[in-house]
Amino acid sequence: MEYIVETKNATKNFGKEKAVVGLDLQIPKGEIYGFLGPNGSGKTTTIRMLLGLMKPTFGSVRIFGKDIKKEKIEILKRVGSLVENPSYYPHLTAYENLETSRKILGVPKKRIHEVLAIVRLSDAANKKVKGFSLGMKQRLGIAAALLHQPDLLILDEPTNGLDPSGIIEIRELIKRLPKETGMTILLSSHLLAEIDQMATTVGILRKGELIFQDSIETMRMYAKQTISLNVSSSEKAWRSLLAKGIKAEFEKGTILLSERSNEKVAQAVSSLVQDGFSVYRVQEEKKSLEDIFLQMTKEEQAV
Amino acid sequence: MMGRLMQAEFIKIKRKGFWFLAFLGALGVVAMQMVNYGVRKDYLFTQSEDRWGYYLMNIHSFTPLAIVLGIVILTSFLSSVENETNAWKQIIALPVSKRMVYLAKFTVLAIVLFISSFLMGIFTLLYGLYLGLGEAIPSADLMQYSFYPYFASLAVLAFQLWVATVSQNQAIPITIGVVGVIFAYSASVLPDWMIWKWPSLMNEWNDPMINVWWGLGAGALLYLAGMLDFTRRDVK
Numbered sequence: 001m002e003y004i005v006e007t008k009n010a011t012k013n014f015g016k017e018k019a020v021v022g023l024d025l026q027i028p029k030g031e032i033y034g035f036l037g038p039n040g041s042g043k044t045t046t047i048r049m050l051l052g053l054m055k056p057t058f059g060s061v062r063i064f065g066k067d068i069k070k071e072k073i074e075i076l077k078r079v080g081s082l083v084e085n086p087s088y089y090p091h092l093t094a095y096e097n098l099e100t101s102r103k104i105l106g107v108p109k110k111r112i113h114e115v116l117a118i119v120r121l122s123d124a125a126n127k128k129v130k131g132f133s134l135g136m137k138q139r140l141g142i143a144a145a146l147l148h149q150p151d152l153l154i155l156d157e158p159t160n161g162l163d164p165s166g167i168i169e170i171r172e173l174i175k176r177l178p179k180e181t182g183m184t185i186l187l188s189s190h191l192l193a194e195i196d197q198m199a200t201t202v203g204i205l206r207k208g209e210l211i212f213q214d215s216i217e218t219m220r221m222y223a224k225q226t227i228s229l230n231v232s233s234s235e236k237a238w239r240s241l242l243a244k245g246i247k248a249e250f251e252k253g254t255i256l257l258s259e260r261s262n263e264k265v266a267q268a269v270s271s272l273v274q275d276g277f278s279v280y281r282v283q284e285e286k287k288s289l290e291d292i293f294l295q296m297t298k299e300e301q302a303v
Numbered sequence: 304m305m306g307r308l309m310q311a312e313f314i315k316i317k318r319k320g321f322w323f324l325a326f327l328g329a330l331g332v333v334a335m336q337m338v339n340y341g342v343r344k345d346y347l348f349t350q351s352e353d354r355w356g357y358y359l360m361n362i363h364s365f366t367p368l369a370i371v372l373g374i375v376i377l378t379s380f381l382s383s384v385e386n387e388t389n390a391w392k393q394i395i396a397l398p399v400s401k402r403m404v405y406l407a408k409f410t411v412l413a414i415v416l417f418i419s420s421f422l423m424g425i426f427t428l429l430y431g432l433y434l435g436l437g438e439a440i441p442s443a444d445l446m447q448y449s450f451y452p453y454f455a456s457l458a459v460l461a462f463q464l465w466v467a468t469v470s471q472n473q474a475i476p477i478t479i480g481v482v483g484v485i486f487a488y489s490a491s492v493l494p495d496w497m498i499w500k501w502p503s504l505m506n507e508w509n510d511p512m513i514n515v516w517w518g519l520g521a522g523a524l525l526y527l528a529g530m531l532d533f534t535r536r537d538v539k
């Protein structure tokens with residue numbers, strides 16, 4: 001398989017602190033790779049290593065099959081990026097900000113207007129960035145990353161700190177990109193829901209280690225929602241369900257149904273009612289990132 | 304590539320008062336003498352047979368201070384432009400080598416300071432002519448007092464740029480800069496090896512050209528050291 005990004009044992013230590021440990025990242029061409037992990041798990045550090053901003057303490061980074069140590073400039077000609085908070089020159093207009101990058105990239109001037117249109121900032125082109133909202137600054141950062149029509153786009157938490165409408169706007173923008181241009185996207189986030197809505201492949205980072213890397217479908221198996229039932233005499237009720245062959249788990253006084261189809265839930269509820277238990281609540285429970293981590297590490301240990 | 308990088312740098316310093324400062328510094332040095340000669344021209348004229356020479360010496364008494372102060376302010380301007388929103392990461396992630404980025408910064412500063420020195424030369428000449436210091440204009444001395452301090456101060460520029468680009472805390476380059484300005488002002492009591500003394504053109508052999516060579520030589524070394532250090536470091 002052809003990988004656009006491939007790291008082997010990439011490790012970064014800051015003094016004694018291990019920020020990223022033995023990372024083997026593999027990003028196939030044309031995917032939206034969701035890079036998921038809580039704050040401080042090493043996402044930004046990894047991205048800095050991919051861009052050659054930081055040198056790995058050990059290990060290698062290859063992008064487009066080239067070693068970043070040897071062919072950094074060749075690689076970066078085909079990579080657009082937005083790392084952490086957007087960087088900009090507040091005293092310059094949006095147009096002038098893009099012009100500083102355009103000069104270095106050597107692309108035609110009309111690209112500035114094109115990328116401003118893509119991120120819907122054409123109207124603000126001649127306004128100073130100082131007065132922009134965070135969402136506008138973020139979009140300007142994405143515009144700068146798109147100037148040279150990169151084959152790989154790296155966006156580090158692009159929706160961080162935005163209001164809901166800003167988040168939706170960026171999300172729509174990102175989803176549109178690979179369809180239109182066939183580019184590969186690496187998108188980091190600490191929010192499960194965000195990755196779930198955009199990514200096609202997922203890598204999960206925890207305390208600097210990659211604990212999962214697979215398709216979004218496989219991740220959804222872990223992230224799958226459960227139905228919880230709050231009932232009277234819950235443990236007895238759970239046993240009565242098991243006796244009737246309905247799959248359920250018992251945890252902290254609630255019954256968890258593993259099958260979530262309408263019929264199965266209805267069947268479980270009516271069986272409980274028939275057996276004289278009172279059903280207080282039927283709830284759908286979404287798993288948090290922490291729950292999924294727990295589950296993944298639990299299963300890892302079991303194997 | 305170098306040309307395009309420098310164009311980008313010149314866009315960044317727009318509206319930052321950069322050019323105005325270069326102009327003001329040049330004018331300031333001559334303005335000190337406008338006040339001096341304005342107040343006591345007749346007295347000053349009696350101080351020396353060589354009125355031009357005496358005038359140029361007076362001008363030169365403020366040049367080192369102005370140049371070192373200018374270097375401190377301009378370098379901290381130019382690095383604060385990147386530090387403000389941590390734009391280093393954005394430039395360094397572009398397909399350009401870190402050496403080139405560093406060279407572009409240095410070159411822009413060197414150009415602006417050169418233009419400032421040139422302007423100071425012009426202002427010096429114009430005010431000298433206005434004062435009527437005599438028919439024979441000492442053009443060699445005028446050139447020396449305008450440009451030798453510039454070349455002699457390149458070591459300070461290279462050093463200051465190094466400190467400003469690699470410091471996380473911008474109080475460090477500013478503090479070092481202020482101390483440097485004080486040094487430049489007390490040049491006569493400093494030992495010859497201190498880089499802040501050189502713009503004064505003083506040395507134990509009384510040969511200003513020596514300071515020019517030192518400025519260029521040590522400037523090249525400090526530039527190289529700064530560039531290598533900048534290249535080696537991780538970008539936050």
Ligand SMILES: Nc1ncnc2c1ncn2[C@@H]1O[C@H](COP(=O)(O)OP(=O)(O)O)[C@@H](O)[C@H]1O
Pocket residue numbers: 014017018019037038039040041042043044045046539
């Ligand atoms: N420049 C640095 N110096 C020292 N420690 C750092 C530096 N950058 C990041 N770290 C540490 O590395 C860990 C990972 O940080 P980071 O990569 O920013 O995580 P994320 O982007 O996932 O929130 C954190 O514990 C952070 O404190």
Ligand SMILES: [Mg+2]
Pocket residue numbers: 040043044045084156157
């Ligand atoms: Mg981060």
